[in-house]
Amino acid sequence: MTNDQLAQRLLYAIQNNRVDGAGQIARQALSGLADYCSQAHLTEGDIQQACRLARQLQRVRPSMAPLQQLLGTWLREVEQNDLSFAQAAAHAMQLVQYSKEAVAHSARAMVQRIKPGSVVITHSWSSTIRELFCLLSQWPCQAIVTESRPGYEGYKTAELMSELEIPCRLITDAQMGVWLEEADMAVIGADMLLEDGSVVNKAGSYLLALAAKAANKPFYVCCETFKRVDLFPSMVELEQHNGNELGAPSLAHVEIKNQYFEVVPAHLITEVVTEQASPQKLP
Amino acid sequence: MTNDQLAQRLLYAIQNNRVDGAGQIARQALSGLADYCSQAHLTEGDIQQACRLARQLQRVRPSMAPLQQLLGTWLREVEQNDLSFAQAAAHAMQLVQYSKEAVAHSARAMVQRIKPGSVVITHSWSSTIRELFCLLSQWPCQAIVTESRPGYEGYKTAELMSELEIPCRLITDAQMGVWLEEADMAVIGADMLLEDGSVVNKAGSYLLALAAKAANKPFYVCCETFKRVDLFPSMVELEQHNGNELGAPSLAHVEIKNQYFEVVPAHLITEVVTEQASPQKLP
Structure with a gap:
C-alpha cells in the first residue's frame, strides 16, 4: 500500500x-x-x-x-x-x-452521584457511558436506552447492557418524554463542551434535557475535559450528513435532513462531570 | 365468507x-x-x-x-x-x-391562524393535518415533518407535501428540537382531548411541545370535538404495541418498549382548534 x-x-x-x-x-x-x-x-x-x-x-x-x-x-x-x-x-x-x-476518571466521578438502585436514561453511545455502566453493573441499577436514529447507536448501548446483565428498556427516540418519568436521572456523554457551559452532543440530547427539566430529574453530562473548546454555540459547525442515511423515500419537494449534533444549553444541565476530580497532566 | x-x-x-x-x-x-x-x-x-x-x-x-x-x-x-x-x-x-x-371545519379554523409564508412543523399523520396542508397549499408555506418512528407515519405526511408541492424538510424525531428553530409554529392532530385540556397523541408530541415552549413558538392542536373524552390523564390507557415493530435486535436483559401514545399537558398547548367555530349537529 x-x-x-x-x-x-x-x-x-x-x-x-x-x-x-x-x-x-x-x-x-x-x-x-x-x-x-x-x-x-x-x-x-x-x-x-x-x-x-x-x-x-x-x-x-x-x-x-x-x-x-x-x-x-x-x-x-x-x-x-x-x-x-x-x-x-x-x-x-x-x-x-x-x-x-x-x-475512566470521569466515569468514576459520575458513579459517585448515582445511588444504587437508580434508573438511568441515556441517549446515543459514548466511551464514558460504556465505562459508567461497567462500573454501575457492580450494584443494582437499571437503564433506559434510546435507539438513536439514524445510526442506531443505542443498539450498541443496549448490547452493552445485555452483556453487563443490567435490566434495560430500549425505546424509540420519540418515547423519551414518556419514559423519563420512570427514570431517576438522565446521563449523556458529549462531543464538545462550549465556553458558555453548553454542550454539543447527538441530536435528541436537547429533547432529553428538556424532558428531564420538565420532570424535575437531574440531567448530567459525563465526559473528559479535552472535549472543551473555546467556542460559543453560534460559532460551532454542527455536522450534517447525507439524508440517505435515514432510508426514507426520495420525493419531489422533500429534502431529507440529517443533522447529527445539537447544542444542549447550560441552563438544562445539572452538572458536567469530568475527570477533574482527580486531574491528570497531559503527556 | x-x-x-x-x-x-x-x-x-x-x-x-x-x-x-x-x-x-x-x-x-x-x-x-x-x-x-x-x-x-x-x-x-x-x-x-x-x-x-x-x-x-x-x-x-x-x-x-x-x-x-x-x-x-x-x-x-x-x-x-x-x-x-x-x-x-x-x-x-x-x-x-x-x-x-x-x-374540514377544524382545518379551516386552523388555517385562519397561519400567516402566508409560515414554516409549520408537524409530527405523525392525521386527517386534520392532511386537510390543513391541502388548504395551506393555496399560498406559500413550508413544512417540517418528522419521520415518526416506529411506524414512519411521517413518510405519508411527506408524500402529501410532495403531491401538494409544498417545500418540505423530513427529519428524524430526534432532530425536532434543532429544526423547531426554523419553524414559525408547531401543529399536530390528536387522538383524544382530555378533561383537563391536555391531549393524547403519538409519542414524540410531548417532546415537540416542550421544544416549542422553549423556543417560544406557538403549539397548536387541530382536531374535531368528538375526540373529547371525560377522562383525566391518569385514567387514560395509553396503547403499547409489540416491541418487534422497532426492528431492534433481541437481547437478553433488554426489553423493547413501544408506547404509541403520550399525553401533552395543557400548559404546553397554545390552543386546541376544533370545528366549533362553525359547529354542526350530530346526525
Whole structure:
C-alpha cells in the first residue's frame, strides 16, 4: 500500500465512523496516525506528511472536539520538538492512553452521584457511558436506552447492557418524554463542551434535557475535559450528513435532513462531570 | 365468507392499522360496520350481532377517542330506535360523513391562524393535518415533518407535501428540537382531548411541545370535538404495541418498549382548534 493509500484509508474510516462517540473516534485517529508513522514508506525528513494527515483528520469531523484537541496536542509536540517517526508514533499512543484514563476518571466521578438502585436514561453511545455502566453493573441499577436514529447507536448501548446483565428498556427516540418519568436521572456523554457551559452532543440530547427539566430529574453530562473548546454555540459547525442515511423515500419537494449534533444549553444541565476530580497532566 | 369471518377481518384491520390517525380509523370502522350490516347473512332479529361487533371494535383500540365516540353514538341510535340493518348501515355512513365534515371545519379554523409564508412543523399523520396542508397549499408555506418512528407515519405526511408541492424538510424525531428553530409554529392532530385540556397523541408530541415552549413558538392542536373524552390523564390507557415493530435486535436483559401514545399537558398547548367555530349537529 502506498503512503497515500494508507492516509486515504484512515481518513475514510474517520469520516464514516457514525456509531462511535467523539472520544473513541479521536483515539481511532491517533492509533491510525501511529500506524501511519510506523508503516508508511517515509524517510525521516518527511514528518510533515504525517502532520498534514493529522490536519486532514481534524477537518473531516469538525464537530468533534477531542479530535481537534488531541490531534492538536500531538501536532504541537511533533512540530515543536522535531520528533522522529518512532517518537511521533509513541506520542500518539501515549495520548490514546491518556484519553482512556480520562474517560475512566470521569466515569468514576459520575458513579459517585448515582445511588444504587437508580434508573438511568441515556441517549446515543459514548466511551464514558460504556465505562459508567461497567462500573454501575457492580450494584443494582437499571437503564433506559434510546435507539438513536439514524445510526442506531443505542443498539450498541443496549448490547452493552445485555452483556453487563443490567435490566434495560430500549425505546424509540420519540418515547423519551414518556419514559423519563420512570427514570431517576438522565446521563449523556458529549462531543464538545462550549465556553458558555453548553454542550454539543447527538441530536435528541436537547429533547432529553428538556424532558428531564420538565420532570424535575437531574440531567448530567459525563465526559473528559479535552472535549472543551473555546467556542460559543453560534460559532460551532454542527455536522450534517447525507439524508440517505435515514432510508426514507426520495420525493419531489422533500429534502431529507440529517443533522447529527445539537447544542444542549447550560441552563438544562445539572452538572458536567469530568475527570477533574482527580486531574491528570497531559503527556 | 361467514358472518364471523367478516367480523374478524374488520377487527383485524382496525387493530393493525398503525399508520392512520384516530379519526380515519374511526371512519374505517364505521364503514366496515356499514358493510357488515349490508353483507352479513343476518335476519332482522340479529342486529345485536352488529352491536356486539361495534363494542369489540371499541375495545381493540382503547386509546382512540373517535372510535369510542362515533361507535358509541351509532350504538345508542341502533339500540334505542331498534333500527333495521339498512337503517343501521345508513346511519354509520352518515356518521362517517359527519366526521369528515368536522375534519374540514377544524382545518379551516386552523388555517385562519397561519400567516402566508409560515414554516409549520408537524409530527405523525392525521386527517386534520392532511386537510390543513391541502388548504395551506393555496399560498406559500413550508413544512417540517418528522419521520415518526416506529411506524414512519411521517413518510405519508411527506408524500402529501410532495403531491401538494409544498417545500418540505423530513427529519428524524430526534432532530425536532434543532429544526423547531426554523419553524414559525408547531401543529399536530390528536387522538383524544382530555378533561383537563391536555391531549393524547403519538409519542414524540410531548417532546415537540416542550421544544416549542422553549423556543417560544406557538403549539397548536387541530382536531374535531368528538375526540373529547371525560377522562383525566391518569385514567387514560395509553396503547403499547409489540416491541418487534422497532426492528431492534433481541437481547437478553433488554426489553423493547413501544408506547404509541403520550399525553401533552395543557400548559404546553397554545390552543386546541376544533370545528366549533362553525359547529354542526350530530346526525
